[in-house]
Amino acid sequence: MRNYNNNILFSATDLNEFIECPHKSFLNFKNNKTPLQKKADDAHSLLLQKKGHEYEAQYIQSLKESGYNIVEIPSQNTLEKRVEMTLDVMKSGADYIFQAALLEEPWHGFADLLERVNKPSLLGPYSYEAVDIKLKRTPEPSHIIQLCVYSDLLKQYQGETPFSFSLILGNGEKKTFQFSDFAQYYITIKRQFEAYASLPTENSLPSPCSFCSRCKWQKLCDEQWKKDDHLSQVANIQQSQIIKLENNNIQTLESLALLNSAASIPKLSEQTLNRLKSQARLQYNKRKTGKNELELLPPSEGRGFARLPKPDTADLFFDMEGDPLYVPDGLEYLFGFYYFDNGNHIFKPFWAHNKIEEKKTFQLVIDFIIAHLKIHPNAHIYHYNHYEETAIKRLASSLGTRENEVDNILRGRKLVDLFKVVHDAIRTSEPGYSIKNLENFYMEKREGSVATAMESIVVYDHWKETKNYKLLKQISDYNEDDCRSTYLLQQWLLKLRPADTKWFELANEENSEEKKQGQTDAERKKELYEIALLKEDTEDDHPFKELVAQLLEFHRREEKPEWWSLFDRQEKEVDELTDDLECIADLTPSLEKAPFKEKKSTVYSYCFPPQEHKLKTEANWSLTNDVKRLGTIHSLDNEERIIGLKTTHNSLPKFFSITLFPSHNNKPLKEALYRFADSIIAGTNRYPAIITFLKREKPQIKNQLPNAPIIDNNKSIIKASINAVENLKNSYLFIQGPPGAGKTYTSSQIIVSLINSGKRVGISSNSHKAINNLLTSIEKDAKEKRLLFRGQKKSNKGDSEFKGEIIKNIFSNKDLDPTSDLIAGTAWLFAREELD
Ligand code: SF4
Structure with missing residues (x-):
């Protein structure tokens, strides 16, 4: 917000702040009249700004090196001059305009970049779209609003609003969005803001939200909250x-x-x-x-002190330091362990200063943990709060290494989060439950020069610039203090723990030796295939064969997060479970529906309070405080909020919450992948279309000239698509487009044409809904063309059934007639060998 020609000019920041917290807008307007006291930028915010500028400069440099013509609008000029210069450069048609100034009162903005695109406009046979460069690795709503403001401002210069806008993210990825997808929300909120701006409220009270910690008015609001x-x-x-x-x-x-x-x-x-x-x-x-005061909470089964395993002299106390500002996607640079060996305390730090080292260090860390647990099978790894566990899961999946070992550590419940113990076991007079708050009860005051995680990020950045090892020592001391504090916290909790509390013990069939053996066998099988696949690879086909090797255990990797979520749910309270879409929380027995028998099972009816959820009939369920499947959902009435739970158990608890229980039968999919790998190893050309696709080769089409477009823009897209598909030489054609572009219509026209010319067609998708949508369009087109054909859709009874006239549902694979003109089903159907 700035004053301009006796008026106020607004920016995207003003709009975003209005969305985030109306009180912020209230203070912004107040400050515009009489300046208020803002929170000073701390070292971390300054570092963020510096990193942002560096990343921006780096990106601009990469564009220049790629030969683009980039014109920068100097920021020292007045707003009018900057706007005038921007317009001149737009008229000249430069590839990019850096720091473009846009103005249409009462709005203005400085876009990081305007990018020239080949869409005609008032400027000529081209126009511009807004691009913003962000350090963040994922787009945020505020980024979208900011780009909507720039796109909206661009309209006056080129005659219409740009079709899309883009974000360059901290990991180098470019994400493009369509303005029309956000236009309605943007226009509505902009109008609301303008209405507010024309008559700002006289009074407002702050209400804490997730934006407070980085708000310039935090000091003012804190004072207000204390006062109130x-x-x-x-x-x-x-x-x-x-x-x-x-x-x-x-x-x-x-x-x-x-x-x-x-x-x-x-x-x-x-x-x-x-x-x-x-x-x-x-x-x-x-x-x-x-x-300071402290009270113990009443014991609760499986919670609080009951989460503590029996201590072991070889327990490890673990803490990590990460640099979220490391480009491209953050760096976990320190993994610290504190433990005792023959009564002597040891601090073992593992460092990583770049992405290559991060992978190697992560492997060393996991190998250290596994080796330690092998010698000390009763030891656990203690940490405080979820950062360490989340980071380990993320590193294992993103680096694609030590996944099995991490899975075994997690399923073996070897990581013990003391925050969860504290949360349900004690209550203190401190205003927060950070480990620093708790240290008031069990530890002397810290003396290190680095006092917070934020400070450690700043000091680490300083080290990267100066390579002064004293700085690394300061971070190492801070990390050791955190690890030691975790140890002292465990000791303190052990003293507080009521003597009659049972130690936590792993009682979970999911970690059985049989299961572990199954995982090890699967891992070994995958390794053997990997060796066979890569044995005679060439430079050209190495990426393809490596991809095939990675695909082999794809499903097992995919299943892990579901299991981990199941464990996480055991920690949640009813309020949190109510917000979890995979759960129905707070069930109470139905007084109207008595339990009844169905074969060997009993169906129990329960009522539940209003909540959103994704549970469906026939899904497997378990209690949220356990990881055992108890049965299936027999019936579900979301209007009356009554659920029928089918189980062979003779009774169920009176009050409880349930969650979906993973039910993976991925065997046919896994077998299909191994069949594909077998054919690659044997050098047969059994699946040519898949090979072409995975190698990212162009579709192979009869009579297609090299480098000629598949679809000639001068011909009908439908006719050209049908022609391309009919002439495919054991290859594929990828049809892509935004929602509403006509993909379903084009596909159904192609399919009807293929059936008409005597071809058999298979239809598959990840969801029954998408398949049914396409089948409806096919039936409509076939009826119009008076085409009779035989079609089958493999469905499950209920929601997934296709409600058409020509294509019939089948519910069992044995009813499949492979000679049908059309067969539709999910991957589970087409993974069957007889359909290869
Ligand atoms: S500190 Fe929080 S409540 Fe106060 S203005 Fe900022 S975001 Fe709003």
Whole structure:
């Protein structure tokens, strides 16, 4: 927001801030009249800005080196001059315009880049689209809004809004979006903002949100919350809980602390309310007495202290440091372990200063853990909060290494997150539950020069520039302090733990020796195939053969996150499960529907509160606090909110939550992949179309001249597509386009034409919905052309059935007639060998 010719000019930032927090807009307008005190940029924010500029410069340099003509609009000029220069460069038709200034009062903006595209406009046979360069690795809503503002501003210069805009992400990826996909939301929110700007509110109160920690007005809001004794001061309270309390006239920490024990709050479970009340009370008492207080929570099965395994003298205490600003996609640069050997404490750091080292170091870390656990099978790895576990999972999958070992560590529940123990076992008078808050109870004050994770990122960056090893030592000391603190926390919790609490023990069939053996066998089989595939590879076909080797265990890799989520759910509270789409939370027995028998099982009916979920009938289910399949969902009425659970168990708990239980029968898919690999090893040409596709070769079409377009723009796209498909030489044709481009229509026309000329057609997709959509279009076209044919669709009973007139559903593979003119089904159908 800036003053301009006696008016206010708005920018994309103003609009984004209005979306994020209306109070921020209130303060922005206030500040525009009388400057307010902003939070000063800390070292981390300055580093972020510096990295952003460096990345921008690096990207611009790469464009220059590729031979593009880039014109920069100098920023020292006035806004008018910059706008005028931008327009001149647009008229000259440069490939890129860097720091382009755009203005249409009351909006203005400085786009990182304008990119020339071959779409005619008022400027000539070309136009420009906005491009923004971001350090982030994934697009955020604010990036999209920013680009919508630039696209909107471009309209006046070239006659119409650009078709799309792009983001260059921190990992080098370019993501392009269509303006029309966001236009409606953008226009609505822009209008709302303009309406607000024409008459800003006189008063507003801050409400904490996820944007506060990086907000320039945080200091002001913090002061306000302290003054108001706002509920956000209560440790671990969520915004949704604050709203529910405020709606019931509980506005302050004090009023929550002193709340009547019999009070209840609609839509807030009794358990959550009690937790918040006693948290508020402990903090309130500390205010009065100045003393730290602690209370133990009532034991809860499988939670709190029950998560602690029996301690072992060889337990490891683990902490990681990462640099999210490392280009292209972050770097985990330090893995630290603290442990005891013959009574002597050891700190073992593993460093990685670039991406190649990160992979090697990660392998060393996992090998160290596996070797340590082999010698000390009862040891565990302790850490605080989820960063370490999440990073390990991410590294194993993104680096494609030590996946099996990481899976065994996770399934063996060898990682122990002490935050989860603390969360359900104790309550303290501290205003937060970071490990630094807890250290007030069990550790002397830290003395290291690096005090926070943010500071460690800044110091690490400083080291990269100076190579001053004293800086690495400071980070290493900080990491050692964190590891040691984790050890002392475990010791403190062991002292607090009630003596009659059972130690956590792994009782899970999923980690059985049989299962582990199965995984090891699968891994070994894959390794043998990999050796055979790559034995006689050439430089040309190496990427293809490596890809085939990677595909072989694709399904096993895909299944892992589902299992990990199942374990994660065991930690969640009812409120969190209610927000989890894979669960139905807070079930209570139905008073109207009595249990009934169905064959050897019983169907129990339960009611559930309003919530969104993805559960469907016939899906497998388990309790959220267990990882055993208990049965299938017999019936589900989302209107009445009643679920029928079929199980062979004689009884079910009274109150519980359920989750989908993974039901993978990927055997046919896995076998098909191995069949394909066999054919490659044997050198047969059994699957030529797949080979061409995986090698990324061009489709092979009879009479097609090299480098000539497959579809001639001067001919009908339908006719040209039919012609191309009919002339394919054991190859493939890829049809691509945005929603509404006519892919389904074109495909159905091609399919009907193929059937008409006596060809048999197979149709497959990841979802039944997509298949059924195409089948509907095929039937419509066939009827119009009076074509009779025989078609079968392999469906499951229920939602996936096709409701057509010509194509018949079959529910069993044995009913399949391979001589049908059309066969449709998911990959499970086409993976069968008889359909090869
Ligand atoms: S600190 Fe939070 S509540 Fe205050 S203005 Fe910023 S985002 Fe809004």
